[in-house]
Amino acid sequence: MFIELLRSRRSIRRFQEKPIEPEKRALLEEAALRSPSSRDLNPWEFIFIDDRETLEKLSRSKPHGAGFLQKAALAVCVIADPEKCDIWIEDCSIASVFIHLAAHSMGLGSCWIQIRKRAYNGSNSSESYVRGVLGVPEKYTVLSLVAVGYPAEHPEGHPQTGLPCDKLFINRYGSTKK
Numbered sequence: 324m325f326i327e328l329l330r331s332r333r334s335i336r337r338f339q340e341k342p343i344e345p346e347k348r349a350l351l352e353e354a355a356l357r358s359p360s361s362r363d364l365n366p367w368e369f370i371f372i373d374d375r376e377t378l379e380k381l382s383r384s385k386p387h388g389a390g391f392l393q394k395a396a397l398a399v400c401v402i403a404d405p406e407k408c409d410i411w412i413e414d415c416s417i418a419s420v421f422i423h424l425a426a427h428s429m430g431l432g433s434c435w436i437q438i439r440k441r442a443y444n445g446s447n448s449s450e451s452y453v454r455g456v457l458g459v460p461e462k463y464t465v466l467s468l469v470a471v472g473y474p475a476e477h478p479e480g481h482p483q484t485g486l487p488c489d490k491l492f493i494n495r496y497g498s499t500k501k
């Protein structure tokens with residue numbers, strides 16, 4: 324059941340020093356390319372990175388929240404040509420989540436690293452830094468890097484009792500009557 328996958332899903336930031344098998348990597352590639360997009364315009368493109376030196380550079384994309392990429396087996400950079408579709412952010416977000424869930428379904432851990440609207444330092448954006456590291460042409464925007472690898476931490480899924488049920492309404496905002 325898909326709900327069991329969601330129940331056990333967590334963001335993973337600590338990884339084993341173990342490479343991802345080519346078959347699993349191929350499934351991650353397929354999952355990314357099967358992401359739905361508005362009007363089927365597919366504005367996204369993906370860069371799969373397993374080169375250690377490049378992963379190390381990407382781990383410095385922003386001062387906080389990316390350092391764990393240094394130990395990841397793989398990063399998937401999700402980019403888009405915003406000229407292709409006005410709602411590329413939604414399309415790229417869905418693709419990032421597809422990669423995250425596909426990884427979990429195969430016993431891999433992963434974590435979204437936000438790049439869009441983040442700063443590399445006082446004068447440069449994380450986007451322009453990542454574009455520079457990966458040789459991405461200027462016309463593309465960079466939404467995220469998804470770090471993937473075999474997990475070295477195993478946090479529990481969020482408990483049923485902890486779900487924010489106060490955010491759920493029936494028929495009308497504020498109504499909880501069934």
Ligand SMILES: Cc1cc2nc3c(=O)[nH]c(=O)nc-3n(C[C@H](O)[C@H](O)[C@H](O)COP(=O)(O)O)c2cc1C
Nearest residue numbers: 332333334335336387388389434435436437438481
């Ligand atoms: C849009 C988005 C951006 C995120 N950016 C980062 C990030 O830059 N660095 C990071 O370590 N985690 C990032 N995360 C992971 C969240 O911190 C994580 O999903 C949240 O704390 C809930 O934890 P869980 O995924 O284990 O349930 C991001 C998640 C989302 C959905």
